[in-house]
Amino acid sequence: DGGITQSPKYLFRKEGQNVTLSCEQNLNHDAMYWYRQDPGQGLRLIYYSQIVNDFQKGDIAEGYSVSREKKESFPLTVTSAQKNPTAFYLCASRLFEGDAGELFFGEGSRLTVL
């Protein structure tokens, strides 16, 4: 079955540590996105990528980094510079970048900083 796989589902991190969240899609989609979800704040865009080896900052990119070395993979690193990293992180993809169309989401990764 085609879809988006995020891992791990739950992750605990100590303060000062970097952590990388995995996102893999087998939908052959060009565009991929990372969103952060906090209660009462909706989904906020962290980074997005239109094609391999290219990505742009979203609205809340500070303290995060990404890479897009392969079309199917878009990992997100939450660095120690992110002041409030505890949140639910959602990866999404879309077939055609720049066009309106359905975003397909993974099931999310919940990060808790201890």
Place this chain on the structure above:
Amino acid sequence: GENVEQHPSTLSVQEGDSAVIKCTYSDSASNYFPWYKQELGKGPQLIIDIRSNVGEKKDQRIAVTLNKTAKHFSLHITETQPEDSAVYFCAASRAGGTSYGKLTFGQGTILTVHP
């Protein structure tokens, strides 16, 4: 940039009643308005969307209306069922150009349908 406000934040209805969720947007150039449903522990899933060249769209028990002049759009769910209980998000974007398909989401509405 675009700003999307969504109301109410929580909505409780009895099974069989209708539910309405409203959103307003700020960017008059926005022309694509999807609605997503998020069940507990899952990622959001598109349930219906509307483009700015139409005023209303229906799909079985759900419908979306758009008022471009007032810059607001609404989700209507009729004959609600317990399985409609979820968090609903509205969103807005400019399709095409340099928008890169970036969606701005509302804050979400927790809908609870009581049997």
